[in-house]
Amino acid sequence: QKEVEQDPGPLSVPEGAIVSLNCTYSNSAFQYFMWYRQYSRKGPELLMYTYSSGNKEDGRFTAQVDKSSKYISLFIRDSQPSDSATYLCAMSVGTNAGKSTFGDGTTLTVKP
């Protein structure tokens, strides 16, 4: 079983919908949690990062971490067609984000 499991998708929603992307993990030592967005044929780009449990908001994006349940989520409000991409969760034990364990990604399509 993988250390990080991500809802596989694909996910298709109408423009303006609220999107919820989720990951679960098994390693309780993970302390740093990140979300990346990857457009087709491009490299990933960091969207958000959080440390330990709690919420973090950035514009239309909210990252949520529940360490007791080993569950993290990314919410996208008022989704736009430009949000169509693959979203990867990632997490690490230490502060080196490079040495992260990634989920397999969820592909999101937002239809106009």
Add this chain to the structure above:
Amino acid sequence: DSGVTQTPKHLITATGQRVTLRCSPRSGDLSVYWYQQSLDQGLQFLIQYYNGEERAKGNILERFSAQQFPDLHSELNLSSLELGDSALYFCASSTMGGGYQETQYFGPGTRLLVL
């Protein structure tokens, strides 16, 4: 455009061969990371170099090696290639040593196909 360049964009080779992938980080970035992305394994961290020195190691096979040169560009060498090595190889760079709050900028990737 992230500012990270990778060459070549595509590479087709045969099993048993050796290839070299090249990465130029963003201007001023000291850290370079290599990742492998395949359909069955997802995105996996391979190795990180910081200012010419190996900083962190992930799931990098012994057949693979990397280095970072004084001008901070990096090369990933893949040898004795197998069919399963077919994947997208990404390079990323960051300003310093790679703390979690430090943004990594990914290049466009090199798509390797081993036949």
